[in-house]
Amino acid sequence: MFEGTLVDLVPFEDDYATYLESWMNEEAWFRAHLWDRREPHPEDAVKKYIEKMEKNERAALIGYQTKAGDPIGGLIYDHEWSRVRKVEVTFFTGDSRYEGTDEVLDGLLMLARYCFETRNMHRLDAMSLAFDEARIDALRRAGFVHEGTLRQHIRWDGDYVDVELYGLLEDEWPGYAARIEALGLQASDLEPKPKPEKKLEDEKALDEKILAP
Amino acid sequence: MMFEGLLVDLVPYGKRFFALERTWRNNDSAFWSSGGDRHIVSRASIQRMADRWAEEAEQMGPSRGIMFGVQAKDGTPLGFITINWLLPHSRLAMLGARIGDPAYWGGGYGTDALLLIIDYAFGWLDMRKLWLGTTSVNVRVMRQMEKTGFALEARERCAALMDGVWHDGLLYGLLREEWPGRDAMVERLGLRAKDGQNGSSTR
Numbered sequence: 529m530f531e532g533t534l535v536d537l538v539p540f541e542d543d544y545a546t547y548l549e550s551w552m553n554e555e556a557w558f559r560a561h562l563w564d565r566r567e568p569h570p571e572d573a574v575k576k577y578i579e580k581m582e583k584n585e586r587a588a589l590i591g592y593q594t595k596a597g598d599p600i601g602g603l604i605y606d607h608e609w610s611r612v613r614k615v616e617v618t619f620f621t622g623d624s625r626y627e628g629t630d631e632v633l634d635g636l637l638m639l640a641r642y643c644f645e646t647r648n649m650h651r652l653d654a655m656s657l658a659f660d661e662a663r664i665d666a667l668r669r670a671g672f673v674h675e676g677t678l679r680q681h682i683r684w685d686g687d688y689v690d691v692e693l694y695g696l697l698e699d700e701w702p703g704y705a706a707r708i709e710a711l712g713l714q715a716s717d718l719e720p721k722p723k724p725e726k727k728l729e730d731e732k733a734l735d736e737k738i739l740a741p
Numbered sequence: 742m743m744f745e746g747l748l749v750d751l752v753p754y755g756k757r758f759f760a761l762e763r764t765w766r767n768n769d770s771a772f773w774s775s776g777g778d779r780h781i782v783s784r785a786s787i788q789r790m791a792d793r794w795a796e797e798a799e800q801m802g803p804s805r806g807i808m809f810g811v812q813a814k815d816g817t818p819l820g821f822i823t824i825n826w827l828l829p830h831s832r833l834a835m836l837g838a839r840i841g842d843p844a845y846w847g848g849g850y851g852t853d854a855l856l857l858i859i860d861y862a863f864g865w866l867d868m869r870k871l872w873l874g875t876t877s878v879n880v881r882v883m884r885q886m887e888k889t890g891f892a893l894e895a896r897e898r899c900a901a902l903m904d905g906v907w908h909d910g911l912l913y914g915l916l917r918e919e920w921p922g923r924d925a926m927v928e929r930l931g932l933r934a935k936d937g938q939n940g941s942s943t944r
């Protein structure tokens with residue numbers, strides 16, 4: 529576990545894998561994966577996605593949760609490019625109650641911290657659909673700088689929408705601690721959701737398998 | 742299938758081109774097209790790369806990239822021009838080009854090829870927007886973009902490391918409604934075949 533101020537970063541497994549079966553079919557997912565064709569993701573596709581990310585040495589899918597252990601969603605880095613020390617970062621708010629909260633911002637800050645302070649990156653790339661205000665707000669507050677607008681770039685529900693590009697450089701990153709101090713994050717104190725039932729069923733099935741003679 | 746321009750034709754990127762890959766990949770053309778990489782690659786590893794791409798391409802279906810060889814009117818292979826990363830659901834695709842022999846740079850060959858592939862992407866593939874990325878020191882590409890009406894949409898700071906110096910990445914875009922068509926562009930730019938080469942290939 530990698531501990532932040534309002535959230536902790538954890539492996540994307542167990543309950544996260546179960547939650548992803550619904551998260552991957554919800555609005556927040558598609559906003560974060562703006563290049564992808566909108567299509568349903570059955571359980572198999574979800575499993576494959578997690579496996580693909582685990583095997584990809586230039587990318588990672590990381591779970592983030594409140595201090596009480598309530599899973600919020602995923603933090604992603606992708607296309608890490610070692611020669612240029614550059615990586616694309618994104619995040620999704622699986623549990624929509626957390627949309628726009630400081631927990632999500634702390635998730636993004638922890639991802640930036642990890643990329644700069646652990647992975648030694650020089651530059652983080654981020655982008656947002658122009659209407660995704662919660663994402664743009666989080667990027668701005670985290671210190672990302674707006675670098676341009678890709679005009680009418682992505683087909684979205686009958687329209688072609690702009691994509692806003694952001695970048696954050698190593699020498700603009702004051703360090704996680706300094707950033708946190710300047711921001712004064714507030715916990716939203718949402719009630720943790722009940723554990724997913726699906727998981728319990730799976731465990732039961734597995735137990736039965738193991739117990740079966 | 743072949744697209745005929747004034748200085749170049751777009752043809753399949755076949756063996757005659759591939760035979761020159763080792764030279765092109767190891768020279769300055771690859772440095773510029775990759776935004777600063779210095780490839781030092783053997784024939785065998787180039788072949789492996791090509792095999793891997795071909796395998797991947799087979800699984801990609803309609804988003805598979807398309808590569809043309811660019812050849813001079815006398816049949817000399819000059820390099821490639823590509824449409825990559827097609828997103829049919831957004832009707833969006835990225836362009837890329839590399840003229841392998843620096844002796845041919847700045848002679849109008851690249852722009853001639855660009856006009857052909859833009860027409861192809863809009864006219865045949867029904868794309869709606871084309872975009873491409875380069876670096877803030879690639880003056881040939883910047884000039885080409887300006888000439889052909891692409892808009893500079895983003896400047897990614899310090900996104901390219903070139904011989905030890907950080908440079909910005911530039912992203913350009915062209916919407917279909919902004920494209921007057923190849924004929925109009927040929928006229929506007931006053932492009933002409935070179936003397937003695939009236940648009941017919943010798944090969």
Ligand SMILES: CC(C)(COP(=O)(O)OP(=O)(O)OC[C@H]1O[C@@H](n2cnc3c(N)ncnc32)[C@H](O)[C@@H]1OP(=O)(O)O)[C@@H](O)C(=O)NCCC(=O)NCCS
Pocket residue numbers: 769770771773774775820837838839840841845846847848849850851852853874875876879880881882884885888
């Ligand atoms: C990019 C490339 C395909 C362009 O093709 P090209 O045949 O060189 O381009 P053109 O001659 O049609 O156009 C280049 C323009 O830049 C101008 N130019 C050339 N050298 C220049 C220089 N040093 N300073 C300023 N302008 C220059 C040319 O004069 C021309 O403009 P003009 O028509 O107004 O005279 C080719 O140069 C190339 O393959 N370069 C190496 C790889 C690369 O950079 N690929 C693209 C990566 S995004």
